[in-house]
Amino acid sequence: MLWMKSLHIIFMVTWFAGLFYLPRLYVYHAQTKDKISNDRFKVMERKLFYGIMTPGGILTIFFGLLLIYNYPYQGQWLTYKLILVFFLIIYHLYCWKFLNLFKYDKNYHSHVFYRIFNEVPVIILIAAVFLVIYKP
Numbered sequence: 640m641l642w643m644k645s646l647h648i649i650f651m652v653t654w655f656a657g658l659f660y661l662p663r664l665y666v667y668h669a670q671t672k673d674k675i676s677n678d679r680f681k682v683m684e685r686k687l688f689y690g691i692m693t694p695g696g697i698l699t700i701f702f703g704l705l706l707i708y709n710y711p712y713q714g715q716w717l718t719y720k721l722i723l724v725f726f727l728i729i730y731h732l733y734c735w736k737f738l739n740l741f742k743y744d745k746n747y748h749s750h751v752f753y754r755i756f757n758e759v760p761v762i763i764l765i766a767a768v769f770l771v772i773y774k775p
Contacts, residue, residue, distance in 0.1 A: 640709055647702035654699045655764055657692025658727070661734050662757035668741055669750040681742055688738050696731055700724065716774040723767050730759055 661684060668680040703724070707717070733756075740746045748756075 650698035653695030
C-alpha cells in the first residue's frame with residue numbers, strides 16, 4: 640500500500656509543478672509583444688500542459704482513488720480533501736481554456752489577472768497538506 644501512497648505523492652508533486660508554472664508562463668505570455676516570443680510560449684505551454692501537468696493530474700487522481708479503495712473511509716477530512724481535488728480539476732480545466740485562448744491569440748486577460756490566478760493552487764495545496772497531516 641505504501642507504493643500507492645508514494646506514487647500518489649510523486650504525481651501530485653508533478654501536477655502541482657505544472658499548476659504553479661503554467662499560469663506563470665501565462666503572466667509572461669500576456670506581456671509578450673513579438674511573434675517569436677508568442678510562438679515560443681505557445682510551445683512551452685502546450686508541452687507543459689499535455690506532457691507534464693495533465694498526466695500528473697490523471698495519475699494523482701488514479702492513485703488517490705486506489706488509496707481510497709484500499710483504505711476504508713477515514714473521516715470527514717477525506718471529504719474535504721476530495722472537495723479540494725474537485726476545485727483543482729476545475730482550475731486545471733481553466734488552465735486548458737486559457738491555453739486555447741493563447742493558442743488562437745484570443746487572450747483577453749492581463750498579466751495581473753494571471754498573477755492572481757497563479758495563487759489559487761498555492762492556497763489549495765496548503766489546505767490539502769493541513770488536512771492530510773492533521774486529519775480533523
